[in-house]
Amino acid sequence: MTDADWWPRLVALDIDGTIVDHAGLLPDDVREAIRLVVAAGVPVVLSTGRSWHATLPIFEALGLPPGPSVASNGAVTVTYPPFEITEVVTFDPSDVIERVLAEHPTASLAAEVVGQGYRVSRYFPEGDLHGETELVSVEELAAGDVTRIVVRDPEATDEEFIALAERLGLHGVSYFVGWSAWLDIAPAGVNKATALAGVAAKLGVAPADVLAIGDGRNDIEMIAWAGRGVALGDAAEEVARAADHVTGTFAAGGTITELRRWFA
Numbered sequence: 001m002t003d004a005d006w007w008p009r010l011v012a013l014d015i016d017g018t019i020v021d022h023a024g025l026l027p028d029d030v031r032e033a034i035r036l037v038v039a040a041g042v043p044v045v046l047s048t049g050r051s052w053h054a055t056l057p058i059f060e061a062l063g064l065p066p067g068p069s070v071a072s073n074g075a076v077t078v079t080y081p082p083f084e085i086t087e088v089v090t091f092d093p094s095d096v097i098e099r100v101l102a103e104h105p106t107a108s109l110a111a112e113v114v115g116q117g118y119r120v121s122r123y124f125p126e127g128d129l130h131g132e133t134e135l136v137s138v139e140e141l142a143a144g145d146v147t148r149i150v151v152r153d154p155e156a157t158d159e160e161f162i163a164l165a166e167r168l169g170l171h172g173v174s175y176f177v178g179w180s181a182w183l184d185i186a187p188a189g190v191n192k193a194t195a196l197a198g199v200a201a202k203l204g205v206a207p208a209d210v211l212a213i214g215d216g217r218n219d220i221e222m223i224a225w226a227g228r229g230v231a232l233g234d235a236a237e238e239v240a241r242a243a244d245h246v247t248g249t250f251a252a253g254g255t256i257t258e259l260r261r262w263f264a
Contacts, residue, residue, distance in 0.1 A: 007262060008042060008209065008210065008227075008228065008262055009206075009209040009210070010043050010199075010210045011043070011045070011211045011213075012045045012047045012210060012213070012222060013045070013046055013047065013212075014192075014214035014215060014219050015048040016216070017232060017250055018213055018215050020058065021250060026058065026062075029253065030256055033255065033256040033259040034064075034259065035062075035063065036259065037262075038064065043067055045068055045070060045196065046064075046070065047070040047074075047195070047222055048192075049184055049216070050072075051076070051118075051130060052069070052071040052072070052078050052114065053115060053116065053131045054130035054131065055069055055071050056080070066080065066081050067080075068202075070196055072114075072147050072186070073148065073191060074089075074191045074193070074195035074196075075088065075090070075186050075190050076114055076147055077198065085115070087198065088114060089190050090147050090187060091187040092145055093142055093149045094143075096170065097109060097141060097142045099168050100149075100151055100168065103164055104156070106155070107151050108122040108123070108151075108152045109152075110129060110150040110152070111150075112147050113132075113134075116131055117129070118133055119136045119140070119141055120134070120141075121135075121137070121141055122135075123135065125154050147186070147187070148184055148185060148186045148187075149184075150182065150183070150185075151184075151185065152182055155181075156181035158182075161183045170185060192214075192221060193221035193224070193226075196210070196226075208227035211226060211227070211228045211262065212230065213247075213255060213259075214239070217236060219235075219239060220239055223239065223243050223244075228245065229242060229245075230244065232248075233247060233248045234249045234250055234254075245258075
């Protein structure tokens with residue numbers, strides 16, 4: 001395949017580190033580059049580890065037309081506007097919670113409440129979670145099926161949490177380690193790519209015609225699945241290895257460069 005005979009029919013975009021910086025700032029030139037995609041009539045599907053209620057402000061800031069978004073690392077798919085949850089995948093977190101706390105008893109745990117916020121075993125650092133936060137016991141947290149469990153420890157490192165996930169094996173679930181010491185534990189076999197596959201099928205778009213851009217470990221499956229998977233220059237080595245192309249860093253306008261390659 002060459003650039004001359006390929007063009008995206010769907011653009012899937014991670015949010016943090018791809019559309020906004022890690023302070024949450026959405027640069028005007030990124031917004032304008034995404035508007036070029038919309039103006040060309042190509043669907044833009046936000047595909048993020050964020051919950052939907054944390055995704056909504058970005059969706060609205062971009063001025064996207066009605067359509068689907070993938071949230072919670074693929075466990076939740078919505079269409080908006082009007083708001084409709086089109087798919088939710090859950091799992092029983094009790095075993096994972098027990099094993100995580102046995103290995104890392106100081107960790108804070110959160111279970112997502114779709115469309116509302118989180119139930120937490122301990123309060124997270126300010127700004128980490130969006131939406132309503134309800135403090136509950138570990139037993140209450142483990143009592144019902146969830147879309148994901150978030151494990152957080154501001155005092156630990158990213159490397160320590162990667163090692164934690166490897167020690168646990170996390171049978172029956174998938175994990176995504178983001179920035180700092182943050183571990184998302186999702187239903188088995190669920191990731192951004194699995195959700196995007198369903199979205200693309202409904203839109204009549206083949207995976208080979210999808211452009212996906214991301215920077216995190218939770219973008220690896222999406223980047224590998226898409227016909228053209230692109231990693232930001234900030235991405236970890238394993239993310240870059242999964243990509244067809246590595247663009248510039250976010251600060252250097254890597255997202256903009258890739259989008260303008262196709263939508264000038």
